[in-house]
Amino acid sequence: GEDVEQSLFLSVREGDSSVINCTYTDSSSTYLYWYKQEPGAGLQLLTYIFSNMDMKQDQRLTVLLNKKDKHLSLRIADTQTGDSAIYFCAESIGYSTLTFGKGTMLLVSP
Amino acid sequence: DTAVSQTPKYLVTQMGNDKSIKCEQNLGHDTMYWYKQDSKKFLKIMFSYNNKELIINETVPNRFSPKSPDKAHLNLHINSLELGDSAVYFCASSQGLQALAEQYFGPGTRLTVT
Numbered sequence: 320g321e322d323v324e325q326s327l328f329l330s331v332r333e334g335d336s337s338v339i340n341c342t343y344t345d346s347s348s349t350y351l352y353w354y355k356q357e358p359g360a361g362l363q364l365l366t367y368i369f370s371n372m373d374m375k376q377d378q379r380l381t382v383l384l385n386k387k388d389k390h391l392s393l394r395i396a397d398t399q400t401g402d403s404a405i406y407f408c409a410e411s412i413g414y415s416t417l418t419f420g421k422g423t424m425l426l427v428s429p
Numbered sequence: 430d431t432a433v434s435q436t437p438k439y440l441v442t443q444m445g446n447d448k449s450i451k452c453e454q455n456l457g458h459d460t461m462y463w464y465k466q467d468s469k470k471f472l473k474i475m476f477s478y479n480n481k482e483l484i485i486n487e488t489v490p491n492r493f494s495p496k497s498p499d500k501a502h503l504n505l506h507i508n509s510l511e512l513g514d515s516a517v518y519f520c521a522s523s524q525g526l527q528a529l530a531e532q533y534f535g536p537g538t539r540l541t542v543t
Contacts, residue, residue: 361433361519361534362472405470416462416485417532419472 323420325408330426337395339423341408344389348410351384352417353393356405365393365406395425403427432456433535435520441541442510449506450538452520458533460484460526461503463495464519466537472519478503479526507540515542 322344331337343351348370354362368375368382368391375382381394395402408420433454442448454461462485463475477485481497492508507514520535 356470359536361536362521362532363534364531407472416474416477418474422470422472424470 323408323410323418325406325420325423327421328424328426330428331398333398333400333427333429335398337393337398337402337425337427339393339395339406339408339425341391341393341420342389343391343408343410343418343420345410345412345418346386346389347412350411351382351391352409352411353380353382354407354409354419356407356422358404362407398425398427400427400429433520433522433533435518435535435538437538438536439539439541441543443543444510444512446510447506447508448510448540449504450518450520450540451502451504452535453502454520454522454533454535455501456522456524456533458522458524459500460523461497461500462521462523462532463503463505464521464534466517466519468516476503476505477526484526510540510542512542515540 324342352367353365355365356362379396383392405422405424407422409417436451460479462477466472475489476495478497494506497503517537517539519537521532523532
């Protein structure tokens with residue numbers, strides 16, 4: 320079945336790098352995504368990676384995909400207080416229906 | 430300017446009541462979704478509609494009935510509300526059903542059932 324797991328909480332200092340990890344179980348995932356949810360707001364797509372890629376970089380964001388281990392990570396360089404939010408990993412298989420992880424709350428302290 | 434809007438933003442009601450949440454998107458998308466986010470922030474798909482037709486209907490009680498009068502609207506009607514229905518409900522839309530159709534989310538409707 321489909322299952323996406325994430326650690327629930329991460330705390331870092333401003334300026335450090337943050338790494339948020341995710342594991343998924345369905346090997347037929349076509350795309351994997353990272354969404355950001357700020358307090359009281361909807362989800363915003365941050366970045367995505369196709370399942371035949373192993374890395375994608377987008378400014379301060381780096382996504383690493385280890386398809387063998389079904390492990391996805393999001394690295395945020397030079398983390399800022401504005402990055403404090405909940406980050407959701409999600410996968411899709413074929414259709415655009417997403418299966419989300421439970422979210423990782425990132426807290427950035429000054 | 431709002432891409433995906435939901436009304437109301439907050440909804441407090443008593444058990445047993447019937448309520449509706451409305452969603453509208455002005456992006457010209459043909460696919461719309463309802464998600465439920467529980468108190469532990471777990472986000473799960475409930476329904477998806479493509480061109481006003483139901484595509485996905487996860488295991489949701491039949492007290493929940495989505496209605497899509499046109500491609501820009503997907504409303505969610507809930508009958509006989511229960512305490513466990515308390516959650517934040519997010520509407521989303523995308524263009525097409527393909528895997529990389531970026532979904533745009535509304536701000537959410539916080540439903541509290543007392």
